[in-house]
Amino acid sequence: MSKLKQKRPMSYETKKGIIGYAFIAPWIFGFIYLMVLPLINSLIYSFSDVTLQVGYVDTVFVGFQNYRDAINDAKFLPAMWSTFSTVLLQTPLLVIFSLMMAIMLNQEFKGRTAFRAVFFLPVIIAGSLVMDTITGSTMMGALMSGNVGNGGLFQSDFISEVLKETNLPADVINIINTLVNDIFNLTWQSGIQILIFLAALQSVEGTLYEVAKVEGATAWETFWKVTFPMIMPMLTLNLLYTFIDNYTSYSSDVFKLVQEYSEKVMIDYSAAMAWMNFIVVFIVVMIVYVVLNRKSRV
Amino acid sequence: MNAIVAKIEAIAENRDHNRKVAQKVGRGAYSVFRFLLLFGVGFIILYPILYMFSMAIRPGEQVYDAAVIWIPKTLTADNIIRAATEMEYGKSFFVTAGLVLMSTVLQCLSCSLVGYGFAKFKFKGRNLLFALVLFTLVVPAQTITLSLFVNYTQFDWFGIGQLGRLFGGEAWITPLLNTIWPHFIATISASGIRAGLFIYMFRSYYAGLPIELEDAAYIDGSGFFGTYLRVMWPNAGPITLVTFLLTFVWYWNDYTQSAMILNEFNLMSVEFSQLQSSLSSVLSPGSAEMTITMQAACLIYVLPILIMYIILQRKFTESIVKSGIVG
Numbered sequence: 001m002s003k004l005k006q007k008r009p010m011s012y013e014t015k016k017g018i019i020g021y022a023f024i025a026p027w028i029f030g031f032i033y034l035m036v037l038p039l040i041n042s043l044i045y046s047f048s049d050v051t052l053q054v055g056y057v058d059t060v061f062v063g064f065q066n067y068r069d070a071i072n073d074a075k076f077l078p079a080m081w082s083t084f085s086t087v088l089l090q091t092p093l094l095v096i097f098s099l100m101m102a103i104m105l106n107q108e109f110k111g112r113t114a115f116r117a118v119f120f121l122p123v124i125i126a127g128s129l130v131m132d133t134i135t136g137s138t139m140m141g142a143l144m145s146g147n148v149g150n151g152g153l154f155q156s157d158f159i160s161e162v163l164k165e166t167n168l169p170a171d172v173i174n175i176i177n178t179l180v181n182d183i184f185n186l187t188w189q190s191g192i193q194i195l196i197f198l199a200a201l202q203s204v205e206g207t208l209y210e211v212a213k214v215e216g217a218t219a220w221e222t223f224w225k226v227t228f229p230m231i232m233p234m235l236t237l238n239l240l241y242t243f244i245d246n247y248t249s250y251s252s253d254v255f256k257l258v259q260e261y262s263e264k265v266m267i268d269y270s271a272a273m274a275w276m277n278f279i280v281v282f283i284v285v286m287i288v289y290v291v292l293n294r295k296s297r298v
Numbered sequence: 299m300n301a302i303v304a305k306i307e308a309i310a311e312n313r314d315h316n317r318k319v320a321q322k323v324g325r326g327a328y329s330v331f332r333f334l335l336l337f338g339v340g341f342i343i344l345y346p347i348l349y350m351f352s353m354a355i356r357p358g359e360q361v362y363d364a365a366v367i368w369i370p371k372t373l374t375a376d377n378i379i380r381a382a383t384e385m386e387y388g389k390s391f392f393v394t395a396g397l398v399l400m401s402t403v404l405q406c407l408s409c410s411l412v413g414y415g416f417a418k419f420k421f422k423g424r425n426l427l428f429a430l431v432l433f434t435l436v437v438p439a440q441t442i443t444l445s446l447f448v449n450y451t452q453f454d455w456f457g458i459g460q461l462g463r464l465f466g467g468e469a470w471i472t473p474l475l476n477t478i479w480p481h482f483i484a485t486i487s488a489s490g491i492r493a494g495l496f497i498y499m500f501r502s503y504y505a506g507l508p509i510e511l512e513d514a515a516y517i518d519g520s521g522f523f524g525t526y527l528r529v530m531w532p533n534a535g536p537i538t539l540v541t542f543l544l545t546f547v548w549y550w551n552d553y554t555q556s557a558m559i560l561n562e563f564n565l566m567s568v569e570f571s572q573l574q575s576s577l578s579s580v581l582s583p584g585s586a587e588m589t590i591t592m593q594a595a596c597l598i599y600v601l602p603i604l605i606m607y608i609i610l611q612r613k614f615t616e617s618i619v620k621s622g623i624v625g
Contacts, residue, residue, distance in 0.1 A: 013420070016522075017419060017420060017421035019522045020420065023411055023412065023415025023526075024411075024412045024416060026411065026412060027412040027488040027493075028427070030488055031431075031434065033456060034483070034484055035489065037445075038445040039442055041448070042441055045445065057448055109329065109333075115336050116615050117611045117612075118343055119339070120615065121343055121344075121347070123547070124600075124607050128551035128553070128600075129570055130600050131346070133592055133593075134346045187342045195618050199618050244435065244438075250554050255438070255440050262443075267444055271444060274438065274441040277441075278437065278438055278441045281436060281438060282436060
């Protein structure tokens with residue numbers, strides 16, 4: 001009986017399934033070797049006292065010692081908070097900004113190709129060392145902060161003057177001011193997001209717009225009733241991408257700190273910091289995902 | 299009575315006319331506004347790049363010259379030559395281009411393959427595994443770089459080397475630092491820089507291709523892999539181009555990972571990061587000469603990818619728009 005069973009030829013579905021595993025085999029290998037094992041290792045490091053030996057890593061379990069040290073570190077929690085608050089403030093702003101730009105770049109007008117080419121330029125340069133060097137250059141800094149006499153380029157005293165006339169609280173004025181002066185960073189970080197939105201906008205079917213037009217919807221209504229729901233999934237993706245990208249960027253305060261300690265070969269200590277940060281990112285991503293997913297389903 | 303009807307008609311017509319005029323004016327005002335906004339933002343993007351060009355080709359005494367803002371009075375190649383010599387540009391260009399090209403091609407191959415596997419085959423745990431693909435995007439690189447670094451310092455052949463310790467000796471290890479192997483291993487197993495994003499893109503793209511395409515190939519007697527290679531992949535041109543360009547750029551710009559595992563490899567990003575300190579023995583930091591040399595270095599660093607972008611950009615934007623980034 002059992003022999004018969006073995007001899008029965010494999011069904012097409014089963015065969016296809018096995019071939020499927022074969023196709024994704026490279027990734028499974030990479031995932032285990034380059035993601036799961038390193039994650040487990042760094043988790044072990046974060047709970048241990050680590051010394052490097054030839055051929056292996058010597059670890060002595062010390063419990064939460066590294067985590068306690070990190071929390072008591074004068075620099076760690078402030079760095080984490082500053083990164084967290086900046087990113088939380090910047091992410092929605094960046095996404096709204098790139099949505100606006102994508103909508104405009106999606107319309108028909110003369111010179112659209114040229115504008116698109118310029119707008120995606122940050123994709124290839126932003127985030128590299130070169131960008132830091134250019135913007136960090138003394139002359140550039142002087143121009144940007146308005147010390148060159150004929151007024152700054154990207155900083156506006158005018159707006160802060162106007163705001164002072166209103167009776168808004170100082171904190172609010174400060175926030176608005178930072179945002180206005182942040183237009184440079186905003187523009188330079190939005191390349192990929194504009195790309196994603198543009199692709200999303202293109203995928204909305206033209207017939208939907210025709211129907212909206214026949215029914216007499218205004219452009220404003222069309223946007224909120226047709227475009228917006230259709231690109232909602234991409235909005236979620238963009239929000240998450242922006243958050244993760246900014247939060248895990250090497251120029252964020254936390255990771256400068258992690259980098260600093262790992263260069264001192266304090267593997268255990270920096271692993272603990274990196275893990276705490278990872279947990280924060282993961283929780284926020286999950287919250288955003290669940291909330292937005294529920295909303296877009298309704 | 300007729301007079302009243304005529305009057306009403308006239309008013310209606312007038313209102314219609316007015317509305318049309320208002321619409322036209324509104325549209326005109328909007329397109330002016332759109333142009334100004336796009337122009338302004340475009341200027342912000344181009345500004346640092348123009349600044350870099352302008353600084354890189356001017357002689358030192360014209361840096362703080364109030365009469366020179368954008369276009370220098372005289373041009374010079376001295377800055378570029380100095381930066382290029384200091385960075386060993388001839389060597390580092392070919393080393394970097396070779397390594398990046400290898401990584402990029404492998405990443406395109408592997409991500410396409412894996413994306414196809416997720417799109418067109420049903421197997422147990424597919425959804426869970428795909429969720430894990432997306433999970434890799436959430437893990438901050440810094441969490442794992444260190445233990446990867448340890449792995450590559452003392453590479454034990456995926457654990458096989460540890461058997462050496464069983465036989466009483468030391469583990470069989472090969473140091474892989476400053477070789478091409480770490481990049482090779484990562485990209486061939488679809489785990490290079492942001493590979494999850496590309497797997498995701500390939501999967502949505504293949505999933506969107508009509509099923510008749512593969513069915514026709516299967517009926518004609520083509521195998522699974524042959525179908526993928528000869529029928530499906532040639533259709534994924536746009537997404538392959540996007541993957542190629544982004545991976546190339548990200549590997550070209552990658553510094554933190556490369557500096558850790560390839561710091562003696564003459565990689566351009568590593569050379570560039572050391573430039574300021576190696577120049578500071580000759581030039582004082584903050585001086586005009588230093589500024590223009592650094593800007594010249596920036597220029598020669600980005601020029602290859604800038605040229606590549608200019609050549610590919612029209613196709614690139616078209617591909618993005620066509621591609622199945624949208625799931």
